[in-house]
Amino acid sequence: MTIKHYRDQFIQELTPLYDPGEAERFFYLILEAKHQLKRIDIALQLELVLSVSEMETWNSILEELKREIPIQYILGTTHFYGLEFEVNSAVLIPRPETEELVDWIVQKSKIKNQKSKIKILDIGTGSGCIAISLAKNLPDAEVFALDISEQALATAQKNAELNQVQVQFICQSILETEDLGQQFDIIVSNPPYVRHLEKQEIKKNVLDNEPHLALFVADDDALIFYRKIAQLALKNLNQTGQLYFEINQYLGQEMLDLLQEMNFKDTVLRKDIYGNNRMTKSTR
Template identity: 65%
Template sequence: MKIKQYRTQFIKELAPFYDAYEAESFFYLILEDKHQLRQIDLALNHELVFDENDFVIWDELLKQLKKEVPIQYLLGKTNFYGLDFEVNENVLIPRPETEELVEWIINENAGRDKNKKLRILDIGTGTGCIAISLANNLPHAEVVAIDVSKKAIETAKRNAIRNNVEVTFVLLDILKEEELRCQFDIIVSNPPYVRNLEKIEIKKNVLDYEPHLALFVEDNDALIFYRKIASLAKKALLEKGKLYFEINQYLGKEMIELLENMDYKNIELRKDIYDNDRMISGKILKGL
């Protein structure tokens, strides 16, 4: 069968589950991953065909997509901030909104004195996407990343090797720590922040397949990780150091109040590309 014909069939079979644009994007992601063919290659050569062995692979992927298994898990990888990351069922799939948080940190720190080490801590690293992207784009940075999941740490370590950067990974439950022991110029975290009451808003491909440990918090204490991390960061941040969070879009006001009540200054709340409150930063001004 010609690949172009199979493309039409593929998109049609996914119609009950995805819109045509998304189904088409899946087709071309698989085509490039499994056959090293791009959309332009198919456009320039309508006679390209699949052989019988190819259909075994494609039909199995189609079967999994109909179950709404994330395409990133099926391919075992995703792109984040221009870098290639392994993803699996032990880690969240990195989101575009998190790229904006990384961009914010890079833009504010790219002009620092390259002769002075920039110490960065990433809490709840998952794939390592934040830590690795910062290490890649801020070559004068010394980056440490922690996570409570051993399997997540193992994945993040492979991703650091994959992207040829140095990051120190530590297995740690942040909620059980009384202090961070080291000091940092930047502490960043994208902790669990989805309340159980918000599960009805979560798509099946996320709810059924991504690790709940990295996603959800109890409704009656949605800011548990933020409160703990902000408390630890008060002592662990160096002079002029800064704390950055990705946050629940519905809790921007509550996050401002939390940081204000803990004596953070220069608090800035930012929206993401979808116009949702998504990122916040603050400083502890030493000596005040």
Template identity: 60%
Template sequence: MLLKEYRDYFKTELLPVYDEKEIDSFFYITLEAFHQMKRVDLVLKPDFELDGMQLLQWETVLHQLKEEKPIQYIFEETEFFGLPFYVNENVLIPRPETEELVEWIINSVPEIAGDRKIKILDIGTGSGCIAVSLAKNLPEAEVFAIDVSEKALEVARRNARQNEASVTFWHQDILNTDILSETFDIIVSNPPYVRNLEKQEIAKNVLDFEPHLALFVEDHDPLLFYRKITQLATKNLNRNGLLFFEINQYLGKEMEDLLQEYAFENIELRKDIYENDRMTKAVRKSYS
């Protein structure tokens, strides 16, 4: 079958599930992955034909897409903050909103760094996207990362190696940690924050394939991780240190109240590109 003919079939099969723009994106990602061809190459090679093995590869991808498996998991790769990342179903797929958080952190470093080397901790690192991106863009910083999942840490370590980023990883359950072994100038976390009551808002491709351990919290205590991390920050964040969170868009006011409760100052609530309350920054001025 000619590849250009298969493209029409590919689109027809996926139109009940996705819009045309998404389908085009899936097609050209697959085209590059299997044939190292870009959109223009398809125009230049109108008679490019798929052999039996190649057709089987395409059909396998098509089947997975019809099941709404994320394309990032199918090819086990994605891009975050201009860097390539390996992903599998043990970690969340990095989101554009989290890139905004990373940029905010990088831009805030001059506030506290001076001439000294700063230390940064990423709690609940998952794929390592935050920690690795910070290490690559802040080469003078020492970056550490924690996760409760050893399988997630395997992914994060692989991404640090792939991107030649220096990150120290710890396997640790933050909910069962009373104090950290070091102090830091910046602590950042994108912890689980989706309440079970919000599951109906979650797309099938996320709900069926991404790790629930990294997504959901109980309805009765949605700030569980934020409270614990904020408590730890009162002990392990240096004076004038910065605490950053990615947050549930519906709980911005509750997050501000929590940070105030623990005597954090200069609290900022920032919206993401979709105009949702998505991230906070706060300063630890003094110790209680």
């Protein structure tokens, strides 16, 4: 079968579950991952014929997509802030909103232009996307990353090697931590923040495949991680150190109240590109 005919069939078979634009995007992601070909290459080679083994690979991926397994898990890779990351079921798939948080930190850190080496801690690192992106874009920073999951940290370590950066990884439960043991200039976290009452808003492919440990918190204490991390930040941030959070879009005011009650200064609540309250920055 030619690649053109297979493309049309692939999109048609997925459109009951995905809109045609998303199905087409999946096709070209697979094309690049499995054949190292881009959209323009196919435009010039519409009569390219897929071999039997290639067809088997494509059909296997198609069946996984029909089961609503995320394309990133199927391919085992995704892109974040211009870098490539391995992903698997032990880690969340990095989101565009988190790229905005990383960019905020990068831009603010470059503006400050500190002469001394800054120390950064990423709490709940998962795939390592925040810590590694910061290490790559702030080469003078010393970056640490903490997570409770050994599997997640193994993935994050691979990603640090893949992107040729040094990050010091720590396996630790933040909720059971009383002191971080050293001082930092920046603490950043994208902790679990989805309440169980919001499950109906979560897509099936996320609910069925991504780690719930990294997603959900109890309805009656949705800010448990933020409160704990903020308490530690009061001890372990340097004077005028900064605390960054990615937050639940519905709890922006609650986050402002929490940080104000804990005497953080200059707190800013920022919206993401979709207009949702998504991140905060505070100064100790």
